[in-house]
Amino acid sequence: xxxxxxxxxxxxxxxxxxxxxxxxxxxxxxxxxxxxxxxxxxxxxxxxxxxxxxxxxxxxxxxxxxxxxxxxxxxxxxxxxxxxxxxxxxxxxxxxxxxxxxxxxxxxxxxxxxxxxxxxxxxxxxxxxxxxxxxxxxxxxxxxxxxxxxxxxxxxxxxxxxxxxxxxxxxxxxxxxxxxxxxxxxxxxxxxxxxxxxxxxxxx
Amino acid sequence: xxxxxxxxxxxxxxxxxxxxxxxxxxxxxxxxxxxxxxxxxxxxxxxxxxxxxxxxxxxxxxxxxxxxxxxxxxxxxxxxxxxxxxxxxxxxxxxxxxxxxxxxxxxxxxxxxxxxxxxxxxxxxxxxxxxxxxxxxxxxxxxxxxxxxxxxxxxxxxxxxxxxxxxxxxxxxxxxxxxxxxxxxxxxxxxxxxxxxxxxxxxx
Numbered sequence: 001x002x003x004x005x006x007x008x009x010x011x012x013x014x015x016x017x018x019x020x021x022x023x024x025x026x027x028x029x030x031x032x033x034x035x036x037x038x039x040x041x042x043x044x045x046x047x048x049x050x051x052x053x054x055x056x057x058x059x060x061x062x063x064x065x066x067x068x069x070x071x072x073x074x075x076x077x078x079x080x081x082x083x084x085x086x087x088x089x090x091x092x093x094x095x096x097x098x099x100x101x102x103x104x105x106x107x108x109x110x111x112x113x114x115x116x117x118x119x120x121x122x123x124x125x126x127x128x129x130x131x132x133x134x135x136x137x138x139x140x141x142x143x144x145x146x147x148x149x150x151x152x153x154x155x156x157x158x159x160x161x162x163x164x165x166x167x168x169x170x171x172x173x174x175x176x177x178x179x180x181x182x183x184x185x186x187x188x189x190x191x192x193x194x195x196x197x198x199x200x201x202x203x204x
Numbered sequence: 205x206x207x208x209x210x211x212x213x214x215x216x217x218x219x220x221x222x223x224x225x226x227x228x229x230x231x232x233x234x235x236x237x238x239x240x241x242x243x244x245x246x247x248x249x250x251x252x253x254x255x256x257x258x259x260x261x262x263x264x265x266x267x268x269x270x271x272x273x274x275x276x277x278x279x280x281x282x283x284x285x286x287x288x289x290x291x292x293x294x295x296x297x298x299x300x301x302x303x304x305x306x307x308x309x310x311x312x313x314x315x316x317x318x319x320x321x322x323x324x325x326x327x328x329x330x331x332x333x334x335x336x337x338x339x340x341x342x343x344x345x346x347x348x349x350x351x352x353x354x355x356x357x358x359x360x361x362x363x364x365x366x367x368x369x370x371x372x373x374x375x376x377x378x379x380x381x382x383x384x385x386x387x388x389x390x391x392x393x394x395x396x397x398x399x400x401x402x403x404x405x406x407x408x
Contacts, residue, residue: 010406014399019383039383078405085401092300097397099296102358102381106398146408147401154306171404173397177306179222179243187407189400193301193377194310195218196393197289197351200375201282202214203391204350 005053012050013073015040020070032063082107086140086169088160089151090115090123090130093175097151098126110149112139116156133160137167149173209257216254217277219244224274236267286311290344290373292364293355294319294327294334297379301355302330314353316343320360337364341371351375358382 004010019039023031037047051057051069054076058064074080085103087094087110097103098110115121116133123130131139140148148169152160157176164172165186172188174180180188208214223243227235241251255261255273258280262268278284289307291298291314301307302314319325320337327334335343344352352373356364361380368376369390376392378384384392 014402096296096300187404198218200391
C-alpha cells in the first residue's frame with residue numbers, strides 16, 4: 001500500500017480483529033456493522049468508514065462474512081505471519097512479558113532478551129539467555145528482527161531506543177513512561193498504565 | 205460535573221497532563237496550543253477543542269500557563285489526590301505491577317493484593333500479603349477501594365470482574381486479553397500489548 005490510513009483507524013483494526021476472531025471461533029458466519037461496532041465501541045457508520053479505507057469487505061444489507069473479514073484484516077495488519085520480537089529489559093516487567101502466553105498465541109515470539117545489568121546477563125528467563133546490550137546491533141541484524149519491546153527504566157529509555165533504531169528496529173512497544181523522540185519511519189505503541197488509570201478516575 | 209466529555213477526549217487528558225508536568229518540572233511557564241499539541245500528537249485546533257469542553261484555560265494569543273493548566277487537568281481527572289488500588293492476581297504480571305514505581309510517583313498506591321491460588325495466598329509481594337479472593341468484598345468495602353487492576357488469566361477475568369463490581373469497584377484497569385461485559389457505571393481501561401503490536405506491524 002503506498003498511502004497509509006490514519007493512525008487512529010489503524011489502532012482500531014486490532015480490536016476488530018480480536019472481535020472477529022472470537023466470533024469465528026464460535027462459528028458465527030455473518031455479522032452486521034452495527035453488531036461488530038457495538039462489540040468494539042464504535043458506531044456502525046464509523047466501522048464502515050474505517051474498513052472502506054482498505055477495500056470493499058461487506059455486501060449492502062448482508063453484513064460481513066466473519067472469517068473473510070478476519071483474514072483480510074490479518075493481511076492488512078500483516079499479522080498473517082509470525083513476527084520475531086526482541087525484549088529489552090530483564091527486570092520484573094521483562095519477566096512477566098517473556099512469559100506472557102498471549103504474545104505467542106497471536107504469533108509474536110520473543111526470541112531474544114537484552115539487559116545491561118551484569119548480574120542479569122547470562123541468566124535465563126522464559127527459556128532465553130539474557131544477552132548484553134553490547135551485542136544488540138549484531139544480534140538483531142543477524143536475526144532480521146524489526147520489532148522490539150522496551151521494558152527499561154524511563155531514564156535510559158531514549159538512549160536504548162536510539163540504539164535500537166540504529167540496529168534496524170522499525171517498530172517499538174514502549175513500556176517506559178516517557179515519550180520517545182524517534183525518526184518518522186519508526187512506529188511506536190505506548191503502554192501507559194498510569195494514563196489508563198487517570199482516564200478512569202475522571203468518572204469516579 | 206453533571207455531563208461527561210467524550211471518552212476519547214478524556215483519554216487524551218492524561219497525555220496533556222504528562223506533557224505539562226514535564227514542562228513545569230523544567231520551569232517552562234507558557235506553552236502554545238500548537239506546541240503542546242505537537243508533544244501529544246494532536247493538532248492545535250483539536251487541543252483547544254478538547255480543553256474547551258472543560259473551561260477557559262488559555263488567553264487568546266498568549267497560550268497556556270503551564271502550571272495552571274497542569275493543575276486544572278489534575279483537578280478534572282481527579283488525580284489531585286491519592287488513590288488506593290487493589291491488585292487482583294499475584295502472578296508474574298502482578299509482581300511486576302506491585303513493584304512498578306511509576307504508579308506511586310503518580311499517586312496510585314496498590315495497597316492490597318488478591319489471588320485465588322492457595323500456593324500464593326499468604327506470601328508477600330511488594331511488601332503486601334497476598335489475600336484470598338474469598339475476602340475480596342469485605343476488604344475492599346472496609347478500605348473504601350474503588351479502583352482495581354485485573355491481572356488474572358483471560359478465562360477467569362469476567363468472573364473476577366463481576367466479583368469486583370459486586371464489591372463496589374467502579375474503575376478497572378484490565379490486563380486480561382478479553383473484553384469485559386460490565387454495568388455502564390463501571391469504567392474500564394484495557395491494556396492490550398498484542399493490539400498495540402498489531403497496530404505497528406501495519407507499517408512494517
